[in-house]
Amino acid sequence: MNGKDVSRVGLIINPIAGMGGRVALKGTDGVVEEAIKRGARPIAEELARLFLHELSHYGETWRVEFITGSDGLGEDVLRDFNFPYDVVRHRKVGYREILGVRIPDTTGEDTEELAARMAGTVDILVFAGGDGTARDVFKAVKRRIPILGIPTGVKMFSGVFAASPENAAKLLVEFLHGDARLVERDVMDLDEDAFRRDEVRPKHYGKALTPYVEILLQGAKEPTKxxxxxxxxxxxxxxxxxxxxxxxxxxxxxxxxxxxxxxxxxxxxxxxxxxxxxxxxxxxxxxxxxxxxxxxxxxxxxxxxxxxxxxxxxxxxxxxxxxxxxxxxxxxxxxxxxxxxxxxxxxxxxxxxxxxxxxxxxxxxxxxxxxxxxxxxxxxxx
Missing domain, CATH: 3.40.50 (Rossmann fold)
Incomplete structure (x- = not known):
């Protein structure tokens, strides 16, 4: 926390996260078109709205100011709420349409760029995505600031995710109160192409600082002993x-x-x-x-x-x-x-x-x- 009256919270949304889950693609990296062909629809913004809706119930959040990405990277969702926010416009974000489904034309590089720009200006960075998004955020910020994941992906084996979007809001409130201690949590990701071939190839990317309250934060993936x-x-x-x-x-x-x-x-x-x-x-x-x-x-x-x-x-x-x-x-x-x-x-x-x-x-x-x-x-x- 920065000790000021206003707490600055970074918010980055990966708009395609989780689209491959219900259609059995086990992830979305590189297979957005295939996911849409199978009937997938974007879910990340919807789950980010659940997070913000829960957060809006807490009176203490009058002092929260969000810093977010443009358009589908966060701005589109925050526009529907009463939270004050500033937008980091790192580039013009376009849209593409696949079989009638309109999605922002973004990549992991957008997440990295936004996270790097936010690292020196926010008290905590909240992101909506899966393990790939966690990896991109951590790559940019390392341990300079705490990070917290709103679970919108498919696997989410990393330990930086709240148990649900609503729990992410509760955990953020505890952090703002100073009642959530910071702990080191594993950032992990799998090779999604290998995952789709029934091969598990996990990679450990490091340990991020994450606010912790028992029950609200999930653990990290563990194998059977x-x-x-x-x-x-x-x-x-x-x-x-x-x-x-x-x-x-x-x-x-x-x-x-x-x-x-x-x-x-x-x-x-x-x-x-x-x-x-x-x-x-x-x-x-x-x-x-x-x-x-x-x-x-x-x-x-x-x-x-x-x-x-x-x-x-x-x-x-x-x-x-x-x-x-x-x-x-x-x-x-x-x-x-x-x-x-x-x-x-x-x-x-x-x-x-x-x-x-x-x-x-x-x-x-x-x-x-x-x-x-x-x-x-x-x-x-x-």
């Missing part, structure tokens, strides 16, 4: 033998890939597969399904099997946006099976965020998590 691998194998084998005939939506991750292998199907590691079990035999109906594919089968009373993303503690909302609010709305909670290594639920809670309060509310409370062949643990969903 080596000493739990055999337990996971045994749990998956037991679960595979218990599945009844029907339609299943099998989620992403190494635990679910073990289940797919055990069922004898060529399922994806990092995508969602639609599987039918009939007379005890499994076959894939749709491999690497998008939201639209899942919606075609929701009337078939499907069962969902998912795992928890280690470190992030997310069940829905990170890396599996195919499970949208529209998909989950008609699926009873009792039709959702969660299987995870014990370390992934060690905090005693897991998260969901679909962007729909009614659907999230249905999922919250407690859910059974299969943690061994013979044991389930009741874990709170927040």
């Amino acid at each position: 080596t000493d739990e691998a055999e337990d996971v194998e045994a749990t998956v084998e037991a679960l595979a033998g218990e599945l009844e005939d029907g339609i299943y939506f099998l989620g992403a991750g190494s635990t679910l890939k073990k289940l797919k292998d055990r069922l004898g199907i060529d399922g994806t590691l990092l995508g969602v597969d639609i599987v039918e079990i009939k007379n005890g035999k499994a076959r894939i109906l749709v491999k690497d399904a998008a939201e639209a594919d899942l919606l075609r089968f929701t009337k078939e009373k499907p069962k969902v099997i998912v795992t928890v993303i280690g470190g992030l503690n997310f069940l829905f909302g990170r890396g599996n946006q195919q499970f949208s609010a529209d998909v989950l709305r008609d699926i009873p909670k009792e039709n959702i099976t969660v299987v995870a290594a014990p370390s992934k639920v060690k905090n005693g809670f897991i998260r969901v965020y679909t962007g729909d309060s009614e659907v999230d509310g249905k999922l919250r409370g407690y859910i059974k998590v299969r943690v061994s062949p013979w044991m389930e643990r009741m874990v709170k969903v927040i």
Whole structure:
């Protein structure tokens, strides 16, 4: 904080972040046109509005002044609110239209340029995007100022993201009050081309300064512990033998890939597969399904099997946006099976965020998590 009456907050929006999630592209870098062809629409501005709407409820924010990028980089959203703001016009931002969808013609270089210009003038830089945006922001500012991510991307494995846009607003208020301590959080990103080929190639870019309040900030991605691998194998084998005939939506991750292998199907590691079990035999109906594919089968009373993303503690909302609010709305909670290594639920809670309060509310409370062949643990969903 700068000790002045007015706190200057940087805001950068990556307008294409997250577009690849619901259409099973696992990211948006370099595939915007393909995402739109599959039916994707921009979501980053909508989620940034949720952040600003929540922030507007706090009386203390009268002293917030935003510094933002022009047009779709922040200005377009802030124009709809009463916060004072200045615009950094680093260049003329154009627009392009793809199959009737109009999006700002921006790149990661715009994020880097804006972040570098803001670094010496703001108390904290808030950005709306995913891991790629976090990487670009961190590259420009390093540890000169704190950064905080509004989660609008697909993966968001870095530890600099709030758990939701609304929590980002709450965390910013705590920071403005001086009640959020600054901690070092990992900035990570994956090779998205390799990710789409079911190859996980993470890269660590450094540790950023981020305001921290427990529950409001997510963790960073963690792998399953080596000493739990055999337990996971045994749990998956037991679960595979218990599945009844029907339609299943099998989620992403190494635990679910073990289940797919055990069922004898060529399922994806990092995508969602639609599987039918009939007379005890499994076959894939749709491999690497998008939201639209899942919606075609929701009337078939499907069962969902998912795992928890280690470190992030997310069940829905990170890396599996195919499970949208529209998909989950008609699926009873009792039709959702969660299987995870014990370390992934060690905090005693897991998260969901679909962007729909009614659907999230249905999922919250407690859910059974299969943690061994013979044991389930009741874990709170927040």
